[in-house]
Amino acid sequence: MITHEKQVLMKKIMNEFAKTVELFGLTPLEARLFAYLYLTEDIMTLDEMSEALGKSKTSMSTSIRGLAELNLVSRVWRKGVRKDLYRANTQLFKLFITSYMNKWVDATNHRKEGLYEIKKWLQTQDKDAIHSDDTAPDLDEKLDQIITFHKQVATFFNNLQK
Amino acid sequence: MITHEKQVLMKKIMNEFAKTVELFGLTPLEARLFAYLYLTEDIMTLDEMSEALGKSKTSMSTSIRGLAELNLVSRVWRKGVRKDLYRANTQLFKLFITSYMNKWVDATNHRKEGLYEIKKWLQTQDKDAIHSDDTAPDLDEKLDQIITFHKQVATFFNNLQK
DNA sequence: TTTTACGTACAGTTTAAACTGTACAAACTT
DNA sequence: AAGTTTGTACAGTTTAAACTGTACGTAAAA
Numbered sequence: 001m002i003t004h005e006k007q008v009l010m011k012k013i014m015n016e017f018a019k020t021v022e023l024f025g026l027t028p029l030e031a032r033l034f035a036y037l038y039l040t041e042d043i044m045t046l047d048e049m050s051e052a053l054g055k056s057k058t059s060m061s062t063s064i065r066g067l068a069e070l071n072l073v074s075r076v077w078r079k080g081v082r083k084d085l086y087r088a089n090t091q092l093f094k095l096f097i098t099s100y101m102n103k104w105v106d107a108t109n110h111r112k113e114g115l116y117e118i119k120k121w122l123q124t125q126d127k128d129a130i131h132s133d134d135t136a137p138d139l140d141e142k143l144d145q146i147i148t149f150h151k152q153v154a155t156f157f158n159n160l161q162k
Numbered sequence: 163m164i165t166h167e168k169q170v171l172m173k174k175i176m177n178e179f180a181k182t183v184e185l186f187g188l189t190p191l192e193a194r195l196f197a198y199l200y201l202t203e204d205i206m207t208l209d210e211m212s213e214a215l216g217k218s219k220t221s222m223s224t225s226i227r228g229l230a231e232l233n234l235v236s237r238v239w240r241k242g243v244r245k246d247l248y249r250a251n252t253q254l255f256k257l258f259i260t261s262y263m264n265k266w267v268d269a270t271n272h273r274k275e276g277l278y279e280i281k282k283w284l285q286t287q288d289k290d291a292i293h294s295d296d297t298a299p300d301l302d303e304k305l306d307q308i309i310t311f312h313k314q315v316a317t318f319f320n321n322l323q324k
Numbered sequence: 325t326t327t328t329a330c331g332t333a334c335a336g337t338t339t340a341a342a343c344t345g346t347a348c349a350a351a352c353t354t
Numbered sequence: 355a356a357g358t359t360t361g362t363a364c365a366g367t368t369t370a371a372a373c374t375g376t377a378c379g380t381a382a383a384a
Contacts, residue, residue: 005287009301012280017308020273020315023266027342041299046361056344061362082352083360092311097318107185114178118171125167137203139171146179149254153182156259160322189372208331218374223332244382245330 014039024100026070029055030063034072037088043076045083070099097160104157112150119143176201186262188232191217192225196234199250205238207245232261259322266319274312281305 014035021031032053037044046064050057064086067073072095076085089095122140176197183193194215199206208226212219226248229235234257238247251257284302 006298006301009280009284009287012283013277013301013305013308016273016276016280020270020312023269029343039299039301039304057360058345058362059343062343065362092307093314093318096311096315104185108182111178111182115175118174118178121174122171125171136168137201139168139175139201142201143175145254146175149258150182152255153258156255191373219330220332220375221373224373227332 010039021096024096025103026066027063029053029059030066033060033063034067034088037073037086038090038092041087043085043087045085047083049086071095072099101157101161105154108150108154108157112147112154115143115147115150119147172201183258186258187265188228189225191215191221192228195222195225196229196250199235199248200252200254203249205247205249207247209245211248233257234261263319263323267316270312270316270319274309274316277305277309277312281309 014032017035017038018028018031021034022028026034033049036049036053042048044052046057046060049060049064053060064073064084068075068086071089073086073088076087078085122143176194179197179200180190180193183196184190188196195211198211198215204210206214208219208222211222211226215222226235226246230237230248233251235248235250238249240247284305
């Protein structure tokens with residue numbers, strides 16, 4: 001039997017925890033859902049989550065998939081049960097840091113590619129048109145600086161995972 | 163004299179760079195503004211920025227203040243000039259990492275305080291009401307786990323700055 | 325003192341993110 | 355095979371973030 005006091009407490013912790021989880025780039029609902037699953041330690045169906053958080057089932061579906069994508073929850077199999085079951089994974093620190101670092105590395109590497117594209121395109125262009133004026137900064141050089149920055153960021157976050 | 167080709171190139175780099183800058187928690191406009199200032203190396207007034215980016219002066223005012231807050235741009239003084247002048251700071255990596263880490267440390271410490279409040283409140287409550295049921299998880303314990311998590315995150319980001 | 329120029333507060337608008345509801349395909353049940 | 359149940363696609367709505375425009379306080383200029 002769950003007392004009223006316990007529910008109040010539960011809600012307090014969930015809301016506070018969820019705010020931190022949001023910092024890792026999760027939507028408000030994803031964050032609250034994870035916090036809820038983590039706190040209750042329950043293995044739940046979409047319908048139960050929907051009921052528990054008072055949000056639509058569609059939202060539960062997309063949220064839980066987002067969480068699973070980040071490896072923050074796991075799907076659980078039980079014979080005879082047709083519905084999808086999920087539970088929160090427990091090693092908070094490792095999970096969040098890892099998924100977050102991956103996001104950063106992916107994003108910055110992606111941008112770096114874009115910048116290399118520009119650099120390549122630049123080499124096909126008429127140099128005179130771009131370098132002819134000596135007051136404005138040399139964009140070629142600036143581009144290199146920015147690419148270097150991206151490398152640093154990617155490397156930085158990459159190293160953190162160890 | 164700035165050629166058309168150079169402007170095109172400029173815009174390409176700016177847009178790509180700005181996307182990365184956004185990752186550090188800046189608004190789209192803040193990001194583009196910084197990228198622009200960084201690329202041109204200009205010292206500009208609000209009106210000039212507004213003109214250059216084609217956005218309102220109000221936006222420039224709030225954006226530049228945001229950037230200054232994060233120490234990504236600096237105000238420049240020139241005798242006889244009444245308007246505010248700003249330029250981008252140049253050591254990209256250091257600047258961005260530092261401001262970002264600070265944000266994280268602040269945010270997580272703040273949440274940690276909130277969680278301690280809950281813990282304190284918990285101790286004033288009737289223990290029986292909360293612990294009476296032995297099937298559901300012990301929230302007291304869960305709370306401690308989450309607080310530990312927050313400490314780890316704060317410590318983690320704090321250590322990165324060195 | 326009056327006038328002009330500048331930055332920003334604040335209310336309002338636009339744009340993007342988050343969330344919902346219906347409706348449907350796939351899989352299970354009978 | 356027909357009837358249920360389940361998860362999700364997709365279009366639509368709501369909510370929040372981003373940005374604009376007017377209007378005003380402050381400070382320099384006349």
